[in-house]
Amino acid sequence: MSVQTLPTDVIAPRSRFWQKLRPWLLLLPAFALMTFLFVLPIGAFLEYSVYSYERGRLVEDFTFKTYLLFLTDPYYHAIIFDTLKMAAITSFVSLIIGYPLAYGLWRCRWPALQRWYGLIIFSPILVSVVVRSYGWSVLLSDQGAVNWTLMKLGAIREPLELVYNLTGVVISLCHVFLPLVVFPIFSSLVRIDPALREAAMDLGAGWWTTFRRVIFPQSLPGVVSALQISFTLALGALVTPAVLGGGRVLVLPLQVYRATSDINWPVASVGGLVLLVMALITVALCNRLLAYSES
Amino acid sequence: MRQGVEFVSVSKVFGGHVAVNGINFHIPEGSFFSLLGPSGCGKSTTLRMLAGFEDPDQGEIWIGDQRADGVPAYRRPTNMVFQRWALFPHMTVHENVAFGPSVRGARGGELNRQVAEALELVGLGAYGARKPRQLSGGQMQRVALARALVNKPKVLLLDEPLGALDLKLRMQMQIELKRLQESVGATFVYVTHDQSEALTMSDNIAIMSEGSIHQIGSPHEVYDAPKTRFVATFLGNANALPVDVESVAGDTAAVSLKGLRFAASVGAAPTNGKGDIVLRYEAIRIGAAAAAMDVRTKARIREVVFSGSAIDYVLETEQGIELTAQQPHIADEKPHERGALVDIGWQARAARLFPQK
Numbered sequence A: 001m002s003v004q005t006l007p008t009d010v011i012a013p014r015s016r017f018w019q020k021l022r023p024w025l026l027l028l029p030a031f032a033l034m035t036f037l038f039v040l041p042i043g044a045f046l047e048y049s050v051y052s053y054e055r056g057r058l059v060e061d062f063t064f065k066t067y068l069l070f071l072t073d074p075y076y077h078a079i080i081f082d083t084l085k086m087a088a089i090t091s092f093v094s095l096i097i098g099y100p101l102a103y104g105l106w107r108c109r110w111p112a113l114q115r116w117y118g119l120i121i122f123s124p125i126l127v128s129v130v131v132r133s134y135g136w137s138v139l140l141s142d143q144g145a146v147n148w149t150l151m152k153l154g155a156i157r158e159p160l161e162l163v164y165n166l167t168g169v170v171i172s173l174c175h176v177f178l179p180l181v182v183f184p185i186f187s188s189l190v191r192i193d194p195a196l197r198e199a200a201m202d203l204g205a206g207w208w209t210t211f212r213r214v215i216f217p218q219s220l221p222g223v224v225s226a227l228q229i230s231f232t233l234a235l236g237a238l239v240t241p242a243v244l245g246g247g248r249v250l251v252l253p254l255q256v257y258r259a260t261s262d263i264n265w266p267v268a269s270v271g272g273l274v275l276l277v278m279a280l281i282t283v284a285l286c287n288r289l290l291a292y293s294e295s
Numbered sequence B: 001m002r003q004g005v006e007f008v009s010v011s012k013v014f015g016g017h018v019a020v021n022g023i024n025f026h027i028p029e030g031s032f033f034s035l036l037g038p039s040g041c042g043k044s045t046t047l048r049m050l051a052g053f054e055d056p057d058q059g060e061i062w063i064g065d066q067r068a069d070g071v072p073a074y075r076r077p078t079n080m081v082f083q084r085w086a087l088f089p090h091m092t093v094h095e096n097v098a099f100g101p102s103v104r105g106a107r108g109g110e111l112n113r114q115v116a117e118a119l120e121l122v123g124l125g126a127y128g129a130r131k132p133r134q135l136s137g138g139q140m141q142r143v144a145l146a147r148a149l150v151n152k153p154k155v156l157l158l159d160e161p162l163g164a165l166d167l168k169l170r171m172q173m174q175i176e177l178k179r180l181q182e183s184v185g186a187t188f189v190y191v192t193h194d195q196s197e198a199l200t201m202s203d204n205i206a207i208m209s210e211g212s213i214h215q216i217g218s219p220h221e222v223y224d225a226p227k228t229r230f231v232a233t234f235l236g237n238a239n240a241l242p243v244d245v246e247s248v249a250g251d252t253a254a255v256s257l258k259g260l261r262f263a264a265s266v267g268a269a270p271t272n273g274k275g276d277i278v279l280r281y282e283a284i285r286i287g288a289a290a291a292a293m294d295v296r297t298k299a300r301i302r303e304v305v306f307s308g309s310a311i312d313y314v315l316e317t318e319q320g321i322e323l324t325a326q327q328p329h330i331a332d333e334k335p336h337e338r339g340a341l342v343d344i345g346w347q348a349r350a351a352r353l354f355p356q357k
Helices: A008-049 A065-072 A074-107 A111-126 A129-140 A145-152 A166-190 A194-202 A207-236 A239-244 A252-261 A265-294 B043-051 B093-103 B108-121 B137-149 B167-184 B195-201 B219-224 B229-234 B287-292
Strands: A052-054 A057-059 B005-014 B017-027 B032-036 B058-063 B078-081 B155-159 B187-192 B204-209 B212-217 B238-249 B252-257 B260-266 B274-280 B295-306 B310-317 B322-328 B341-346 B351-355
Touching: A008 A265, A052 A065, A052 A265, A065 A074, A065 A265, A074 A111, A074 A166, A074 A207, A074 A252, A074 A265, A111 A166, A129 A145, A129 A166, A129 A239, A166 A207, A166 A239, A194 A207, A194 B078, A207 A252, A207 A265, A239 A252, A252 A265, B005 B043, B017 B043, B017 B058, B017 B204, B017 B212, B032 B043, B032 B195, B043 B058, B043 B078, B043 B155, B043 B187, B078 B137, B093 B108, B093 B137, B108 B137, B108 B167, B137 B167, B155 B167, B167 B187, B167 B195, B187 B195, B195 B219, B204 B219, B204 B229, B212 B219, B212 B229, B229 B238, B229 B274, B229 B351, B238 B260, B238 B322, B238 B351, B252 B274, B260 B295, B287 B341, B310 B341
Parallel strands: B032 B187, B032 B204, B078 B155, B155 B187, B260 B351
Antiparallel strands: A052 A057, B005 B017, B005 B058, B204 B212, B238 B252, B238 B274, B252 B260, B274 B351, B295 B310, B295 B341, B310 B322
């Protein structure tokens, strides 16, 4: 047992040093990634955003022209508004679909069914965004499976316009956001003390009253983080609006993408910054809501 | 006309494991009834069947003259105080207590009056605006009581509600619970594994083990006249000594152990001539007091264990029987020394005979 004979006061200072250093070492890769993929690009963004673009060429002179353009031009206002509208509708619909799924997954007492639930909820992430978007555009087209079924059932006479507009984009985005919405809600439902449900029922509350007055308020933190995730991801969605919007859903990421292919760096970077600011505001608002819902 | 609470051959099976095995009992209206037993004995399941959280697989449950089994929890005249109280964390104390009456349709001034009355009853009149997490354990306990009692239940169910409190507070709440029960007049059904809680508060105790009720009786009956070996050894501290049974006549028996022959009372008569004598620690007298006892012998003191209010002596009699005796600790009296040879004795009726396990 020679280890025991080592005087501890000799090794202690060094091990304390390592103990302090270890968490920073572990964070190093993440910091490096952040610096190269976030901090430096933001610097580049800021640099290009104060240049201007004239007659198809980049002019490297300091100006706030592009910012003014975004602030004053109704064209950009409309795009920003449409982007926010799409994100809001998508988040709302995702929550409407996701909450019952999360609740079902929580209340399900049959493991086999629970596995199926899990598979259904996770399946959207298993398919690449391009394949999924084209898949939906086929399903939702005028001769697609959805319209065909609805017409065969006699629910509609004319095919619904489900694709190459906002509807198609929202449907496809909700599909992929499903797991991202279900799991935060599910995990906050799981955290609820099962005795609270019993206490509510014991006090005379039926299923609906128990849900409305006890379960739903307790699951709000999950709902807010689901909202936060779906809203910020919807703000930045590019492929889905491009494929399923059919050129009619002009959201900001699409504008940024177009500007980059025109080498219009100033518009691209200001557009990117506007997206970033909108995402940050969403995160801040949701954090406030979260703090409120947990109090 | 039925009254109180009645269980008629109620059974409950969980995936092949029999949690409750055909139990029968009756709780008189307005009494304090405890279900006492070690964990896993089925006492909580019994309470949950009474609350409506579990449905019995067999048997009938009656509350007053109403059949209760099959009735959902939210339509039973019972309310429960949960083990960890289960207060709604997003509601204030007032909202927690108001939950029951508001679900049943009380509004405005009437609702506020009921809530204020219930909070006053548990001495928390000034705490209505607080959230549960701003309260101490004892206060949460009281809120849980007020939240249940505000509904004026016929039967109040308590599932080890004092388990999470510290000892001093627990003793104080025991007295308070008994006072509350007497003032509101409801039937209280109390589940606990803590015998002192059950003995302190109950009018009647049902002692359960492995899904069955071993004995129902007043605290004195179950402590002084246990009907099974389990009840005799579960309550209090007792020596269990294997003996040869020489004769049984009515409720007394003659037994012998390592040459010491003595009389004992019969808890349950063994059939094969072998039995166990259960003898409580505190029933054995040491020293001068032993002279007045029915059964007397001499013993050497092997260990002396001091525990504050009492002293335990581990003894070996001259016949070679190992026994533990407990004497109250009296400050002015010097305890017996380890190694000393002392007279010991006990009353014949204090030793109870049961069949061997």
